[in-house]
Amino acid sequence: MTQSTDQDLAIRMRGVTKIFGTDPQAALAALRDGKSKAELLAESGHVVGLDDVSLDIAKGQIFVVMGLSGSGKSTLIRHVNRLMEPTAGEIFVNAEDVLKMPLDQLRTYRRTRVSMVFQKFGLLPHRSVLDNVAYGLEVRGMKKAEREAEARKWIETVGLAGYEGARPRQLSGGQQQRVGLARALALDTDIILMDEAFSALDPLIRSGMQDQLMSLQKTLNKTILFITHDFDEALKIGDRVAVLKDGTVQQEGRPEDIVLNPANEHIEEFVRDVNKARAIRVQTIMEAGPAEPCELAVPAETRCEDVLPLFAEHQWVGVLNDAGTQVGRITAKRVIGALARHENRAAAAQPVRLEAAQ
Amino acid sequence: MFPELIDTRPLRRAVDDGLGWVVTNWGSAFEAAARPLLLLLNAIEALLLATPWWLIILLLTGIAWLATRRWTLPVTVLLSLFFLGLMELWKDAMSTTALMIAATLTAIVVSIPVGVWMSRSARVRQFFTPVLDLMQTLPSFVYLIPTVMIFGPGKIPALIATIVYAAPPLVRLTDLGLRSVDPSVMEASRAFGTNPTQRLVGVQIPLALPTILAGINQTTMMALAMVVIASMIGAGGLGYQVLQGIGRLEVSRGLFAGLGIVVLAIVFDRITQAFGRQLQGRIGITEARA
Numbered sequence: 001m002t003q004s005t006d007q008d009l010a011i012r013m014r015g016v017t018k019i020f021g022t023d024p025q026a027a028l029a030a031l032r033d034g035k036s037k038a039e040l041l042a043e044s045g046h047v048v049g050l051d052d053v054s055l056d057i058a059k060g061q062i063f064v065v066m067g068l069s070g071s072g073k074s075t076l077i078r079h080v081n082r083l084m085e086p087t088a089g090e091i092f093v094n095a096e097d098v099l100k101m102p103l104d105q106l107r108t109y110r111r112t113r114v115s116m117v118f119q120k121f122g123l124l125p126h127r128s129v130l131d132n133v134a135y136g137l138e139v140r141g142m143k144k145a146e147r148e149a150e151a152r153k154w155i156e157t158v159g160l161a162g163y164e165g166a167r168p169r170q171l172s173g174g175q176q177q178r179v180g181l182a183r184a185l186a187l188d189t190d191i192i193l194m195d196e197a198f199s200a201l202d203p204l205i206r207s208g209m210q211d212q213l214m215s216l217q218k219t220l221n222k223t224i225l226f227i228t229h230d231f232d233e234a235l236k237i238g239d240r241v242a243v244l245k246d247g248t249v250q251q252e253g254r255p256e257d258i259v260l261n262p263a264n265e266h267i268e269e270f271v272r273d274v275n276k277a278r279a280i281r282v283q284t285i286m287e288a289g290p291a292e293p294c295e296l297a298v299p300a301e302t303r304c305e306d307v308l309p310l311f312a313e314h315q316w317v318g319v320l321n322d323a324g325t326q327v328g329r330i331t332a333k334r335v336i337g338a339l340a341r342h343e344n345r346a347a348a349a350q351p352v353r354l355e356a357a358q
Numbered sequence: 359m360f361p362e363l364i365d366t367r368p369l370r371r372a373v374d375d376g377l378g379w380v381v382t383n384w385g386s387a388f389e390a391a392a393r394p395l396l397l398l399l400n401a402i403e404a405l406l407l408a409t410p411w412w413l414i415i416l417l418l419t420g421i422a423w424l425a426t427r428r429w430t431l432p433v434t435v436l437l438s439l440f441f442l443g444l445m446e447l448w449k450d451a452m453s454t455t456a457l458m459i460a461a462t463l464t465a466i467v468v469s470i471p472v473g474v475w476m477s478r479s480a481r482v483r484q485f486f487t488p489v490l491d492l493m494q495t496l497p498s499f500v501y502l503i504p505t506v507m508i509f510g511p512g513k514i515p516a517l518i519a520t521i522v523y524a525a526p527p528l529v530r531l532t533d534l535g536l537r538s539v540d541p542s543v544m545e546a547s548r549a550f551g552t553n554p555t556q557r558l559v560g561v562q563i564p565l566a567l568p569t570i571l572a573g574i575n576q577t578t579m580m581a582l583a584m585v586v587i588a589s590m591i592g593a594g595g596l597g598y599q600v601l602q603g604i605g606r607l608e609v610s611r612g613l614f615a616g617l618g619i620v621v622l623a624i625v626f627d628r629i630t631q632a633f634g635r636q637l638q639g640r641i642g643i644t645e646a647r648a
Binding site: 081083106107108109110111112114115116118120121122123124125126135136139140187193 | 542543545546547548549550551552553556560561564565640641
């Protein structure tokens with residue numbers, strides 16, 4: 001890997017393997033010799049949490065790791081700030097070797113470089129909202145007046161102004177997670193780790209939080225590693241998505257790559273039940289090339305979901321590049337074709353041709 | 359009968375001689391070491407006896423009001439303390455309270471650090487758990503005899519015996535409270551780069567405080583339970599009245615002094631419990647653990 005690409009990467013993981021059990025190193029050797037995970041578990045009680053995971057996470061993007069429970073996704077995120085130690089592998093953050101940091105340097109790294117949002121919020125119940133948001137700054141040693149001013153700013157940003165003096169238990173789940181988010185944002189770290197941050201919330205609240213995160217990201221431009229078990233969520237907020245199963249990365253790519261070209265049956269299963277119109281952007285499926293100007297046009301980044309209503313009135317919708325010139329066009333037929341590509345349910349509808357009946 | 363396989367007499371003699379040697383050679387050193395305890399106890403007792411009775415009643419009733427903000431507990435405290443005064447038990451009750459407070463304070467100073475240490479290391483816990491079991495199950499007379507031999511009858515052995523008996527629950531509950539703090543809160547704190555001291559002071563102890571307070575409550579109760587035995591070796595107070603009542607077959611004296619101990623126990627138990635509940639409500643521990 002060359003120096004230049006290294007600097008564009010926020011997080012680089014190479015061959016990260018984590019084995020839980022009494023003698024991980026022996027189990028690792030057995031795993032390398034070709035023993036299966038099931039055999040390892042049956043013979044020596046070792047659980048393979050992560051198996052040779054390599055990921056490149058570029059700066060400034062939302063990178064989503066998606067997987068079902070037990071896929072190792074929570075284990076994965078805890079390796080980035082070394083809440084867990086890998087059995088083997090390398091982890092670089094901003095080209096710095098995280099695993100070689102001595103303990104005091106690791107604490108400084110956690111205080112200043114990575115912040116984290118938790119599924120169960122992890123708020124301090126005996127402190128007010130203000131003191132919770134200021135917690136990371138307090139640990140960093142910032143003066144009281146300074147950190148409280150900073151905390152107030154972020155409490156307002158996440159929409160909790162007026163709740164500074166409340167205790168976490170007095171807030172709803174969504175509000176508590178806003179406190180968790182504000183606490184992480186207040187540290188102003190380049191990297192934010194979000195471990196199933198929205199999974200404990202009601203669907204409506206969750207959707208609102210997702211929108212808020214995406215709009216915040218537009219101005220903050222952080223690197224966000226986001227863990228979820230919800231494929232819809234992954235497609236909605238992810239710039240890139242990695243699908244994890246049994247501790248290995250099944251596929252990694254842009255959301256639409258995964259929806260349009262699922263790498264295996266496991267991923268196809270997710271794709272089948274997902275709102276594909278949300279993942280696919282018009283530029284991927286448009287009829288490229290110069291065409292007669294259309295009455296209506298949308299940017300190339302638009303999601304299919306958002307152009308669909310336009311077809312009620314219009315046959316064609318133009319597609320614009322960043323400069324605003326039309327680079328292609330799209331029809332309802334094309335969108336439906338893209339969405340239906342992986343539907344195996346056509347048979348379930350059992351269509352009948354009607355000419356014969358007449 | 360179990361066959362006599364070995365002769366235990368030399369062993370017994372060795373233990374007795376060993377203790378005798380300790381008494382002759384180290385007796386005064388032990389006494390000097392325990393002197394601060396005696397000073398503490400005397401100071402508390404002098405303070406309680408110098409304070410006018412109505413001020414003590416006022417203070418305890420006020421504390422009871424602060425702890426609950428309702429009228430039931432203050433009234434109970436008021437009636438209990440008047441009972442002590444009317445039955446001519448006030449002075450003895452103050453001596454007993456002084457012994458209880460001195461024992462509890464010493465137990466807090468010793469037990470909480472030990473509890474913290476136990477919560478951090480499984481090996482330390484493995485070492486201390488049987489020691490605590492021993493302290494709670496060994497009949498107190500067994501260690502009273504050597505303490506009396508070393509310190510002579512008086513307040514010091516009484517205080518030491520009370521501490522030995524009353525400290526274990528506080529150690530156990532401190533350990534338990536610190537270890538049962540919500541792991542997700544601990545992990546979050548770790549993720550923000552805290553060091554172990556910051557986690558202990560900023561997260562663990564505040565969240566474990568209700569459990570630790572329950573331990574202090576247990577310690578006060580067990581200290582009061584020891585007062586009769588303590589009076590046998592020279593501590594005065596209500597326990598001595600009970601002892602005299604037994605000795606003279608004066609049922610009334612024993613009964614009223616015994617009720618006096620119960621009344622003290624109720625006062626201190628209810629007040630510490632109310633503070634514990636108040637703290638729990640303020641922290642919202644119950645919600646945080648749900």
